[in-house]
Structures are given as structure tokens and as C-alpha cells.
Amino acid sequence: MNKIRLSLFLLLSLILLNCKGNQVETAEIKGKRIAIDENIEADPEIEEFVAPYKEHLNKTLDSTLAYNPKDMVKSDGDLNTAIGNLMADIVMEQVNPIFKSRAGNEIDMVLLNHGGIRSGLNKGNISTRSAYALMPFENEIVVAELSGEKIKEMLSYLERAKTAHPVSGIQIEMDQNYKVIRAEINGEEIDENKSYFVATSDYLQQGGDNMNFFKAPINLYKVDYKLRNAIIDYFKKADTLKVEKDNRFIRK
Template identity: 75%
Template sequence: MKLFKLINCAFFALIILSCKDDSIETAKVKGQRIAIDNKIESNTEIKEFITPFKEHLNKTLDSTLTYNPQAMVKSDGDLNTAIGNLMADVVMEQAGPVFKSRTGNEIDMVLLNHGGIRAGLNKGKISTRSAYALMPFENEIVIAEISGAKIKEMLTYLERTKTAHPVSGIQIIMNKNYKVKSAEIKGKKIEKDKTYFVATSDYLQQGGDNMLFFKNPVGLTKIDYKLRNAIIDYFKKVDTLKVTKDNRFIRQ
């Protein structure tokens, strides 16, 4: 019996010693920086495969959609610019019918952001590529129903930023110190207890550019329409773009 126990102990000791002898080594990890430049030889097979897609894409992007009679940039005005007015009016015109067909309501005004204008439009033929340069983001148009009190907060925001944020459907007159003298939506004074349907981008509605007055609206309608697509659709249907700076947002 003692011999049996002694043999068992020796057996287990051998197992333990065997386990301890097993060594675990960390795998070696090597890193190498490979520059993506013209020194890399092209793969003929891959190049031949993607060439038809590349040619089709370039043909689509470079196809002429409309004509622009005058170059437009976002720095050509104090509180409203031709390109900003164009973008806001495009949203009003393209999103308006979609919103009305789904809700029976009409858009009262549009507010976008000056920083969202990512490129200008050259004089001459305007292509799909121009629209992508103007609006490279995937922002979608949404319509927020907000109170007249929130519209007042919006006006205070515009006083503070002193920037040509694109608007449509509203006329704002400020004094020389950027204080609002008067504001009307569709020719009528803003009523504190009334709600208004304001078209904007989903980015701004979520508080982008500190437009916090859009958050927690009375209602929110998503129309599944990207801002860039609205611009492209508008470009397709007009022969010549309107280039106008008007009195919708001015100082006097």
C-alpha cells in the first residue's frame, strides 16, 4: 500500500515537473511601413478590371448638368451670398413637394450653415463633380417643427455668429451692430406661440455648429433626401443657375 502511494506521488510529481518545463513564448510581431506612391508597380489584371468602372464613373461625374453665368464663392457677401442663397432655395424647392406629399404641410423656411458650403461654383458648365465638391458630405434634409420662441433663439444665434448662413423663406434685417431690427417668415411677423416647419440638415438639427435651438423639436420629419442629391436634381432641371444676392438677410 505504501509502495502504491509512493508510486502515485512520484507519477503526479512527474506530471507537475513536466508542466513546469513547458515554456510559452510570445509570438514575434513585425511591422513595416509601406508607402503608397508611384514607386509601386501597378497590377495589370486589377487595372484592366477597374478601368471600365473608372471610365463610367468619370463620365458620370463630368457630365454637364447646367450652366452658371457667373462664378460664385461663399465669401462674396456680408450676410447673404449668391451661392448660399442658391443652396437654401434649392432645399426649399426640392424638399418642399416631398414634405407636403408626406405630411400635407409646407416648409416655412430653410436654414443651412455657411461652413457646409465646401466649394465654389466656377463660371460655365456645371457638372455632377461640381455638386460633389460643393457638398461632399452625406447630410440629409430634415424638417424640424419648432416654436416661435425657438425661432427667436435662432435669431439670437445669428446675431452672435455674424455669418452668412444660407436662409430661404425668411427676411432678416439687422442694424450695423448685427442686432435684429425685424424678421418675417413668408412676409409675416414671427409669433411666439406658433410652430414653424424649418428645413435644415440632419447634422445641424442634431446641434451641429452649436445650432442648439433645433434640438428637441416639436416634431421632426425625415424625407430620405440627401442635400447633395437635391442639388444635383435641381441642376438637372434648370438650364441656367440664378446668381442673386438679395435682401433676405442684410444689415442696414
């Protein structure tokens, strides 16, 4: 046993002595930035392979889903816009049945963000491509159960924001200095002792756009529904869009 230990000791000593003289040097690394732009020549074989898929995709994206009777842009109102109202109402209409079947409750209100509206809707035919332009992100819809106190924090946020964040299910009146003078959900004043189910995007629920009142809700429900998919599904059944600016969020 002692001979084996001695042999192992001598072997390790030789390995260590041999390694001691080896110098490790970092190899020189050079990089080159290659721009991906129109100057790169297309590969004919790849283009030929992709062509039928591209044609099918474009056909799908450009197929007409609904008709829009007038142009909608996100800058056409002070605190509510036709396109913002449309998006908030779509969430309410498309998600409420799903939420009710899963949670046994109904959505009280919807809050989205003005910055999340990434494009307008032109007058004329509305396609799947229109929905992708309107909402290019992979945002999921969630429902946060918030206390009445958190809803009051939300109103304070809207006072500071002075922005047409899309809402549905709530009516808010502000004075000329953007101070809330009246706020009702389902036609009733907000009760700090109650809780409310608020549909929004997962981005906002996690504090996006500094909407920190959404963090740490009483309960959080996922509905496994992308905001863009809700828009597409609504367009498919709508035929003609009928949305206007209204009095849901105004200054008096």
C-alpha cells in the same frame, strides 16, 4: 452516483493542476505604416479591370447638367452669398413638395451652414462632379418643427455667428453690430406661440456647428433625400442658374 462525482472531482483537479504551471505571455506585436501614395506601383491587371468602370463613372460625373453664367464663391457677401442663396433655395424648391405630400404642411424656412459649402461654382457648364465638389458629404435633409421661441434662439445664434449661413423663406435685418432689428417668416413677424417647419441637414439638426436650437424639436420629419441629390436634381431641370445676392439676410 458518488463514484461519478468523485471521478469528476479528480478530473477537474488534474486539469487545474496542469493549467497552474502554464505561463501566458503576450506576443510581441510590431506594426509598420505603409503610405498610400503615388510611390506605390499600379497593378496592370487591376487597372485593366477597373478601366471601363472608371471611364463610365467619369463620363457620368462630367456630363453637363446646367449652365452657370458667372462665378460663385462663398466669400462674396457679408450675410448672404449667391451660392448660399442657391443652396437654400434648392432645398426649399426640391423638398417642399415631398414634405407637403407626406406631412400635409409646407416648409416655412431653410437654414444651412456656411461651412457646409465646400466649393464654389465656376462660370460655365455645371456637372454632377460640380455638385459633389459643392457637397461631398452624405448629409440628409430633415424638417424640424420648431417653436417660435426656438426660432428666436436661432436668431440669437445668427447674431453671435456673424456669418453668411444660407437661408430661404426668412428675411432678417441686422444693425451694424449684428443685432437683429427685424425678422419675418412668410412676410410675418415671428410669433412665439406658433411653430415653424424648418428644413436643414441632419448634421445641423443634431447640433452641428453648435446649432443646439435644432435639438429636441416638436417633431422631426425625414424626407429620405440627400442634400447633394437635391442639388443634382435641381441642376438637371434648371438649364441656366439664375441666383444673386439679395436682401434676405443683411445688415443696415
